[in-house]
Amino acid sequence: MAYKIAFFGAKPYDIASFDKVNEKYNYDIRYYKGHLNPNNVVLTQDTDAVCIFVNDTADAAVIDAMVNNGVKLLALRCAGFNNVDLKAAKGKLPVVRVPAYSPYAVAEYSLALMLSLNRKIHRAYWRTRDGNFSLNGLIGFDMHGKTIGIIGTGKIAKILIRLLKGFGMRILA
Template sequence: MNLAVFSAKSYDKTSLTAVVPEQISLHFFESRLTIDTVKLAAGFDAICVFVNDELNREVLTQLKSLGVKYIVLRCAGFNNLDLTACKELGIRCARVPSYSPEAVAEHTVALMMTLNRRIHKAYNRTKEGNFSLSGLMGFNIYGKTVGIIGTGNIGLATARIMKGFGAHVIAYDPFENSKMAESIGFEYTELNTLLTTSDIVSLHCPLTKESHHLLNDASIATMKTGVMIINTSRGGLVDTQSLITNLKSGQIGNLALDVYEQESELFFEDHSSSIIQDDVLQRLLSFPNVIITGHQGFFTAEALEQIAVTTINNLNLFAEEKANPNSLF
């Protein structure tokens, strides 16, 4: 079987090559999959894609005409995939539902702690010989209320860590996991209750029509003044313009993003020698109480290994026409 890997970086090549069997031939494309690059898939039985590859109906129709039978996503989310079109076209799809939830959870907490204790500012100061503590005051997470929206594997891993800090953890999820809530020691609440009572709000839910712009002017207005918001899930969960408005007013006290609504043209690439044309992102980066990382929450050695193993296994199961628990239909 021939597999085309799109949006391929050096680390993708290393991790996938290490686990691929002889019967699968890999070809790596640095290009992101779009309608303009879809012809690169000609002659391949399957393609492997990532979070910012475009898998809309137009692209999928082209893939079908080029002979592509399978799509394996090396990520958990599939909001960039038109699942209805896949079903109609008969292209089998699978994802990696769980690779290393602790990787994203630990990055979430790293962002939280960096923001709170101003580690990024202190690092830059001390490099220049400035050991003043002015402007570096944070707060104890112990005893604070941390609201987790979404209690899948990553949300649960984050809850465990926050309980270790001695925080009061509450959560919202339409599909409650009462056994894990009891085991970890958090409680479920209504979304409005979580928003109005949390000192820190951390997003860990998939991007769907229902969750799109879950945080907006109206919902942010119900939060505590000075709330800390962390998003390591999907950029579209928040209305970016609302973030800017509420940062300016002080309603949001601290903000950390590992994802961004318009990240597809920017993230995973080096733009340090060019002028970034995204004025919204540039405005966000100008705030002293905002930290943005480039979708690196998943980026640990353990996670990459598990992603590679599951991705190749998904493809093998499709090829052997065996049941695949990670299939999207």
């Protein structure tokens, strides 16, 4: 009998990636577009594991209902777990989560957003699509030599600081 997993808040990219991995395991995966909540927790009936994301609700009532439905594991597709009542789950339902996201990916994305804002890339993209090649209102500034303030110096910030130093920026953290 195949291990049954219910995915809530499933997006097309979730389905594609998990189906690809599942080719190796042949789990019985059920995808639901809706977010887990007290009104649809019945869908976890006879499921071994439930996989949720950030907008799903796993409060005490939902956890108790999942346990009563036979769920043996709650897995989160995210690092945060503020949507899960860990006290209610303790001793009843193991909860696992993503330990961390790639700090490089987050720092690089932050830098990409900074560059996009500074160089007005989004506005330039739309103008170009419209056949408007005017530079008016699209001029940014050199980041080199500028001072930037960063609040916090965790893993992501340390990587971002290294990237920004490569741009020749002065860092206040």
